[in-house]
Amino acid sequence: MALSLRSWVANEGSKNILLVVWLTVNAVVFWRTFALYSYGPQYHYLHQILGMGLCVSRASASLLNLNCCLVLLPMCRSLLTHLRGTHKVWARSGRRLLDQSRSFHSACGTAICVFSVIHVSAHLVNAISFSVKFSDEFPSLNMAQYRGQDPRIIILTTVPGVTGVLMVVILFLMFTASTHCIRMSSYEVFWYTHNLFILFYVILMVHAVGGALKYQTNLDTHTPGCMPTNHSSAEDTSTNQERELEDWQQREPICREEAQFQSHFPETWLWVLVPLCVYCTERVCRYIRSRTPVTIVTVLSHPCDVIEVRMLKDGFKAKPGQYVLLNCPSVSSFENHPFTLTMCPTEKKRTFGIHLRVVGDWTERFSQLLFPEVSSGDHILPMMQQRNFPKVCVDGPFGSPSEEVFGYEQSVLIWEG
Amino acid sequence: MGKIEWAMWANEQALAAGLIYLTGGIVGVAGQFRGWEFAAFGIAAGAFVCLLEYPRSKRNKGTSMARTGQYCFTVCVKAFGPLTRNYYVRAFVHAALCVPGGFMLATVLGCVCLGIASLIYLSAAIHGEHWEPILPRTESRAPVAESVKKPPQNPPPRPPMELRRKRMDDLEGAAYINPIAVTANEF
Numbered sequence: 001m002a003l004s005l006r007s008w009v010a011n012e013g014s015k016n017i018l019l020v021v022w023l024t025v026n027a028v029v030f031w032r033t034f035a036l037y038s039y040g041p042q043y044h045y046l047h048q049i050l051g052m053g054l055c056v057s058r059a060s061a062s063l064l065n066l067n068c069c070l071v072l073l074p075m076c077r078s079l080l081t082h083l084r085g086t087h088k089v090w091a092r093s094g095r096r097l098l099d100q101s102r103s104f105h106s107a108c109g110t111a112i113c114v115f116s117v118i119h120v121s122a123h124l125v126n127a128i129s130f131s132v133k134f135s136d137e138f139p140s141l142n143m144a145q146y147r148g149q150d151p152r153i154i155i156l157t158t159v160p161g162v163t164g165v166l167m168v169v170i171l172f173l174m175f176t177a178s179t180h181c182i183r184m185s186s187y188e189v190f191w192y193t194h195n196l197f198i199l200f201y202v203i204l205m206v207h208a209v210g211g212a213l214k215y216q217t218n219l220d221t222h223t224p225g226c227m228p229t230n231h232s233s234a235e236d237t238s239t240n241q242e243r244e245l246e247d248w249q250q251r252e253p254i255c256r257e258e259a260q261f262q263s264h265f266p267e268t269w270l271w272v273l274v275p276l277c278v279y280c281t282e283r284v285c286r287y288i289r290s291r292t293p294v295t296i297v298t299v300l301s302h303p304c305d306v307i308e309v310r311m312l313k314d315g316f317k318a319k320p321g322q323y324v325l326l327n328c329p330s331v332s333s334f335e336n337h338p339f340t341l342t343m344c345p346t347e348k349k350r351t352f353g354i355h356l357r358v359v360g361d362w363t364e365r366f367s368q369l370l371f372p373e374v375s376s377g378d379h380i381l382p383m384m385q386q387r388n389f390p391k392v393c394v395d396g397p398f399g400s401p402s403e404e405v406f407g408y409e410q411s412v413l414i415w416e417g
Numbered sequence: 418m419g420k421i422e423w424a425m426w427a428n429e430q431a432l433a434a435g436l437i438y439l440t441g442g443i444v445g446v447a448g449q450f451r452g453w454e455f456a457a458f459g460i461a462a463g464a465f466v467c468l469l470e471y472p473r474s475k476r477n478k479g480t481s482m483a484r485t486g487q488y489c490f491t492v493c494v495k496a497f498g499p500l501t502r503n504y505y506v507r508a509f510v511h512a513a514l515c516v517p518g519g520f521m522l523a524t525v526l527g528c529v530c531l532g533i534a535s536l537i538y539l540s541a542a543i544h545g546e547h548w549e550p551i552l553p554r555t556e557s558r559a560p561v562a563e564s565v566k567k568p569p570q571n572p573p574p575r576p577p578m579e580l581r582r583k584r585m586d587d588l589e590g591a592a593y594i595n596p597i598a599v600t601a602n603e604f
Binding site: 120121124127128151152165168169172173175176177179180181182184185186188189 | 421422425426429430433434444450473476479482522523525526529530533
């Protein structure tokens with residue numbers, strides 16, 4: 001019992017601690033924003049119009065900001081590979097957390113979907129509230145143009161509304177294409193729809209620009225809930241102040257001036273800009289790095305449809321257990337397929353190799369380009385003839401859990417597919 | 418590159434859209450908002466779409482992953498024959514069902530999502546796909562071949578144990594020449 005608990009803690013402990021920390025951060029951010037909009041005096045009048053819908057929509061919006069910021073970071077593969085390689089900084093349990101990067105990305109993505117549903121529902125209720133509870137007292141707070149305006153018109157004629165609808169459509173496409181079933185059967189559908197994320201982020205940064213929700217700026221001169229004064233301003237100041245003091249003591253201060261409102265500064269870009277820049281920079285660097293020419297040196301045919309490809313690339317350094325992404329423009333311009341390195345470059349010998357099994361359409365077409373004529377493939381022979389190998393681009397190497405193989409007393413390696 | 422199975426993606430979208438439509442309908446009826454009759458229709462349409470889309474179709478190539486407990490739904494959907502088999506019919510039905518959702522605020526999202534699913538189904542139909550039920554295969558044992566009934570009586574010819582044992586005392590004599598040359602540098 002103690003052994004199984006110890007081994008559970010060693011294997012799953014850090015992952016579950018991170019999950020709890022992430023959930024706690026989400027809960028704290030939600031609660032703080034909810035409380036701000038519920039009790040903050042600058043939102044008093046807006047809260048009177050919108051009610052709970054205001055608090056729920058803004059709290060879920062702040063969670064969406066947080067998760068849209070976090071969701072990109074686990075996908076910065078080169079950065080994670082670099083972190084994995086720095087053994088002095090990270091303990092082994094820390095490096096094992098990096099193995100869970102894709103699960104963390106899915107968790108943040110699911111959170112984005114869930115909170116988008118909550119955010120959209122709350123804003124639909126807000127649209128109805130704006131329409132029904134049109135404020136004649138504070139006309140600048142209104143989003144509707146007149147009382148009883150169709151909420152659908154309110155949504156479709158404002159920048160936040162239109163951008164919101166577009167983002168929901170993109171999120172719907174991305175979410176439905178990233179289920180396990182679709183990823184296993186048609187990976188291209190998943191890949192191309194997931195690359196709509198850049199459009200999603202651009203629209204997200206424009207989304208808050210409309211400034212639908214406003215806060216009160218002059219709290220010191222106009223306490224929320226104060227009595228509107230009908231007196232002219234020609235009165236004696238001292239008696240006015242005395243009266244104000246009396247009224248303050250009677251809990252109903254007189255407003256010294258009209259409430260003034262201002263739209264929020266859109267803070268989404270503060271959350272999202274840094275991870276987006278990091279991710280985009282990494283994609284650009286990976287693209288440039290993968291354009292370095294790669295020479296195919298040897299192609300070997302092994303039994304059971306396995307092909308070994310040995311290549312040379314300038315400045316390529318890799319450690320055992322890492323994998324590369326192979327792209328062959330003659331087969332498909334946009335597809336990148338991962339293969340674990342079966343031979344790493346050393347100081348004396350700079351070739352690196354992969355083994356690939358011909359199973360799907362990409363590998364079938366690739367093998368046809370490597371072996372133009374039909375080969376029996378049942379004996380190992382190096383191909384000595386001069387042949388025109390197709391051009392390949394190699395992106396990587398990227399770290400994987402297999403890098404830790406030499407750090408344990410006993411390792412069991414199972415190679416599949 | 419490669420044939421994308423549009424119907425698989427359309428199926429996921431339609432199921433999600435059906436759930437969104439259903440939820441929006443429930444909210445609309447519960448809140449008794451203006452136009453709640455459309456929300457009531459949304460509940461019925463959302464439930465119908467979920468039931469229709471729950472059983473996954475069989476893939477042309479590769480393993481089909483059935484959803485949990487989809488067998489009874491498969492039987493029901495299969496009973497309608499060409500109506501459910503053809504994706505043009507499905508695309509039209511989804512398009513028709515989504516239109517009333519656009520008239521009420523709570524069901525607008527369900528309408529948009531179901532409309533997109535309908536378009537993807539149309540694409541699947543144009544590519545010639547159709548719905549195939551995933552049914553459990555009845556394993557029929559192939560008749561046993563003649564040669565299996567008569568296994569060999571004697572073991573294969575091998576040299577006796579003394580010769581097969583590894584000769585630790587005479588390593589030089591035990592070595593053999595590799596038929597294929599093994600070289601370190603191959604380029």
